[in-house]
Amino acid sequence: MREKLLTFIEKNSRIDVRELAIVLGVDEAAVVRELEKMEEEHVICGYHTIIDWDKVGLEKVTAMIEVRVTPQRGMGFDKVAERIYNYPEVTSVYLISGGFDLMVTIEGKTLREVSQFVSDKLSTLDTVLSTKTNFILKKYKDHGTVIAEQRKDERIQMIP
Amino acid sequence: MRDPLNKTIVTIQPSGIRKFFDIVSEMKDAISLGVGEPDFDTPWHIRDEGIYSLEKGRTHYTSNAGLKELKIEIQRFQERRYGLAYDHRDQIMVTVGGSEAIDIAMRAMLDPGDEVLIPQPSYVSYLPCAVLAGGTPVVIELQEKNQFRLTAEEIETAVTPRTKLLVLPYPNNPTGAVMERSDLEKIVKVIIEHDLFVISDEIYSELTYLDGHVSIASLPGMWERTLVINGFSKSHAMTGWRLGYVCGPERIITQMLKIHQYAIMCAPTTSQYAAVAALRDGDEDVAAMRAEYDGRRRYLMHRFKEMGLSCFEPFGAFYVFPCIKEFGMTSEEFATQLLKAQKLAVVPGTAFGDCGEGFLRISYAYSLESLKKAMDRLEAFVKELRK
Numbered sequence: 048m049r050e051k052l053l054t055f056i057e058k059n060s061r062i063d064v065r066e067l068a069i070v071l072g073v074d075e076a077a078v079v080r081e082l083e084k085m086e087e088e089h090v091i092c093g094y095h096t097i098i099d100w101d102k103v104g105l106e107k108v109t110a111m112i113e114v115r116v117t118p119q120r121g122m123g124f125d126k127v128a129e130r131i132y133n134y135p136e137v138t139s140v141y142l143i144s145g146g147f148d149l150m151v152t153i154e155g156k157t158l159r160e161v162s163q164f165v166s167d168k169l170s171t172l173d174t175v176l177s178t179k180t181n182f183i184l185k186k187y188k189d190h191g192t193v194i195a196e197q198r199k200d201e202r203i204q205m206i207p
Numbered sequence: 208m209r210d211p212l213n214k215t216i217v218t219i220q221p222s223g224i225r226k227f228f229d230i231v232s233e234m235k236d237a238i239s240l241g242v243g244e245p246d247f248d249t250p251w252h253i254r255d256e257g258i259y260s261l262e263k264g265r266t267h268y269t270s271n272a273g274l275k276e277l278k279i280e281i282q283r284f285q286e287r288r289y290g291l292a293y294d295h296r297d298q299i300m301v302t303v304g305g306s307e308a309i310d311i312a313m314r315a316m317l318d319p320g321d322e323v324l325i326p327q328p329s330y331v332s333y334l335p336c337a338v339l340a341g342g343t344p345v346v347i348e349l350q351e352k353n354q355f356r357l358t359a360e361e362i363e364t365a366v367t368p369r370t371k372l373l374v375l376p377y378p379n380n381p382t383g384a385v386m387e388r389s390d391l392e393k394i395v396k397v398i399i400e401h402d403l404f405v406i407s408d409e410i411y412s413e414l415t416y417l418d419g420h421v422s423i424a425s426l427p428g429m430w431e432r433t434l435v436i437n438g439f440s441k442s443h444a445m446t447g448w449r450l451g452y453v454c455g456p457e458r459i460i461t462q463m464l465k466i467h468q469y470a471i472m473c474a475p476t477t478s479q480y481a482a483v484a485a486l487r488d489g490d491e492d493v494a495a496m497r498a499e500y501d502g503r504r505r506y507l508m509h510r511f512k513e514m515g516l517s518c519f520e521p522f523g524a525f526y527v528f529p530c531i532k533e534f535g536m537t538s539e540e541f542a543t544q545l546l547k548a549q550k551l552a553v554v555p556g557t558a559f560g561d562c563g564e565g566f567l568r569i570s571y572a573y574s575l576e577s578l579k580k581a582m583d584r585l586e587a588f589v590k591e592l593r594k
Contacts, residue, residue, distance in 0.1 A: 055502070059575075069509045070502035070575065200246065200573075204239040205228035207331045207380075207558060 048073055052081060053090070058191065060094045097192050109138075109154050109186075110161045113147040113179040114169065124148060127174045136164055147179070158182070219335045223558040227542065231552045238581045239552040243380060245444035245525070246572045247499075249481070250492040253443060257481035265476055271468040272460075273301025273452070274479045280486035281452055289412070289422045291435065293454040300464055301474045301482075305410040305438040305451035307467070310336045312406050312434050312453065313372070315463040317342035321371040326357050327560025328528070328568075329376040330408070337372075345370070348562035351530065354519050355384035359397045366401050373403050375423055378411035381559045381568035382528040383504075383521025388421045395426050405433045410451070411524040413442035413493050416501045420523075424454075431456050439478075441524070442493050443485040448478035500525050503571040503578055510582040514589050525572045528556065532565040534592050542567060548591070549584040 051071055056062065064082070068075035085091045100107045116127045124142050131151055132140040139152040151169070155161040165180050186194050224241065231237050248254075272278065278295035285291040293299050302308040313336045317323065323337040326347040337344040347365050349355040362373065377386040398405060405423060412420040424433040438451025451474075453463065467473075485492075507527050511518045518529035531541050538555035546552050554570075556563025571578060 051498075054498075062575075066506070066575075066579075069506050072501075072505050202242050202244060202246070203228070204231045204237075204552065205224045205241040205554065206243040207222055207224055207554070 048077070048081060049085070049090075052078065053085075056091075095190075097190055097194075099186075099194050106156055107154060108156065108158055108161050109152065109183040110165075111181045111183065112151045112153060112165060112169065113143075113181070114149040114151055115147045115176040115178075116149060116172075116174045117176060118148075119174060127172070130172060130174075131169065134164070134168060136161075215338060219338060222331055224554055227546065227552060227554070230546060234546070234550055237546070237550040237552055238577060238584065240569045240571075240573060240578075240581055241552045241554045242570050242572055243526075244446040244572060245441060245496065246574065247444040247496055249443065249445050249448070250485075250489065252488060253445070253481050253485045253492075256484035257448075257477045260477055260480035265480060267476060269301075269473045269476050269479055271473055272299070272464055273474060274476075274483070277301060277479050277483050277486075280483055281454070284486045285435070285437075285454060289420065290425050291422055291430075291454065294457075297457040298460055299452060299454050300460055300467060301479060302438075302451045302453060302467065303471055303474050304440060304449045305408060305436050306332060307471065308434075308436040308438075308451050308453040308463075309333065309406065309408065310339075311463045311466040311470075312436070312459075313337050313340035313342060314466055315459060316340075316372060316404060320369060322367060322369045323372040323374065324362065324365050324370060324403075325374045326361075326376060328355070328379075328381050328556055328563040328566070329374070329559055330380050331559065333374045333376070333408075337374075342372070343369070346560060346562075348560070349382070349384075351519055351566075354521075355379060355382040355528070356386055356390050357394060358390075359393045362394060362397045362401075366397070366403070370401060370403060373398060373405050375405050375407040377407075377409070378415055378420065378523025379526075380411065380524050381526050381554065381556065381563065382566075383524050383526040384528075385415055385417060385420070385521075385523040386423075387417065388426075391421060391423050391426055395423070395429060398432070399428050403432070405429070407433055407435050409435055409437045411441050412437060414497055414500060414525060415523045416497070416504060417522040434459060439482050439485055443482075443489055444496065445478070445482070445485065448475065448481060450474055450478040450482050500571060503573070503575055506575060506578060507569065507571055507582065510586070514582075514586045516585075516589060525570055527569050527571065528566050529569065530566055534589075538564055538566060545585070545588050549588045551581055551584040551588070 064078055065075055068078045118124050119126050128140050136153050138154050141150045143150045153161055165178055170178055231239050278299045281299050282293055282295040309332055317340045319341040321342045322345050323342045324347055325333045325344050326349050334344045345365050347361050407423050424430050424435050434453055434455035436453050439445040511529055516529050521527055538557050542553055542555045554568040556566030
């Protein structure tokens with residue numbers, strides 16, 4: 048059930064448990080139990096909302112920063128990553144293969160705020176060798192959801 | 208002036224849902240569950256292959272029977288999914304949707320006076336195609352008590368010395384009924400005994416929610432007397448590409464190919480290239496859509512149960528076929544009033560044959576969200592009627 052359940056709620060986290068049980072054809076109590084268990088085990092790590100902030104008119108700036116670091120003895124990249132992800136401005140941190148080490152996403156209100164974070168907080172860390180800041184100009188798709196378009200059902204309404 | 212028309216064509220009725228279509232399309236905020244095609248768009252990798260073929264200038268005819276690569280993929284698909292062996296060289300041809308295959312199969316096989324057994328409720332084109340091909344349709348009225356499956360007795364009762372063909376429309380539109388292996392085994396004997404041929408319309412074969420689909424052609428003695436019709440519309444959400452195919456004994460396919468060659472030339476080239484991708488790398492897309500439909504199907508069955516609406520559990524296609532006999536209205540009356548009172552459009556069962564009276568076809572090729580809203584409306588309507 049676990050895999051079926053996760054596949055479904057990955058795209059429909061707001062569905063209520065009763066409906067979820069009906070759709071999956073399993074017992075409601077079992078669904079509740081399994082969800083709780085997965086939250087405890089941190090298989091389910093959170094539930095988020097995908098927002099097109101541009102539509103709200105609120106200024107938001109997002110940057111993806113390529114960071115090269117020196118891994119620390121005995122701890123590899125984890126310690127450095129932790130120092131970075133603890134900042135609330137940081138929305139994601141990934142360890143990356145290729146030309147750099149960490150991909151860090153930062154959200155701020157203004158360009159200046161984001162650049163300041165990079166120059167004051169990120170670049171000054173001992174282990175950080177270099178940073179390259181890429182500002183996001185437009186978000187097309189996020190978490191499997193296309194941001195821009197809202198599709199209408201254009202099918203002919205009665206078809207045998 | 209002389210009558211410009213053929214005497215047969217004027218006797219054929221236009222599809223019964225036209226009237227509803229006109230009302231729905233004028234109505235604001237109406238929800239329609241009347242659509243007989245997937246709500247999903249064609250998976251992107253398939254569309255991309257179509258676009259790529261255009262970019263490469265593949266804008267010409269293909270050979271009449273279809274692209275060789277596609278026919279090879281069809282051969283593999285039929286083998287891997289249903290254990291059927293067809294040779295791509297002369298036992299498979301690509302058509303403009305399953306619809307064309309139905310038409311030309313009848314035209315290639317029927318002589319005037321030959322009788323065609325057509326189980327109903329079923330898709331709207333079998334009967335007119337049989338008539339236009341000069342055949343005489345004989346309707347078998349399927350029973351809800353048999354879950355709308357076809358039985359040997361029903362064939363036995365309808366068969367005459369003139370019976371040549373049986374249309375086997377499973378998984379079924381509009382009922383959602385399927386024929387399991389044991390059901391097929393029971394009718395095979397009668398079919399062979401009366402030396403009938405079968406047009407097995409398996410366009411919904413990838414959408415079954417019990418075990419996998421079983422093709423009648425895979426049963427002993429049936430390969431040589433069966434045409435298997437299938438396509439990409441329902442399985443790969445490719446309705447607009449107009450692409451289907453038919454597999455069968457070379458003896459029949461060769462003759463069908465002549466009609467296809469003179470009437471159509473070849474199926475759309477872009478669609479054929481896209482379909483190659485669909486069969487090569489599309490199994491996961493189909494599985495994902497199937498899982499999604501299955502959840503919706505369960506949801507609808509649950510809601511019917513809650514509102515006390517009787518409905519046998521269908522295991523195929525994307526339709527449910529609830530019974531509304533308790534309300535003492537005809538299907539058409541019920542559907543018309545439902546549309547007026549709750550702005551919810553469904554298709555009266557009678558659009559698929561007289562024996563669809565007392566039933567509605569409800570499609571679940573809609574998002575769960577839409578289905579929820581629609582079921583709330585249906586529930587309100589049913590409650591009002593019962594007051």
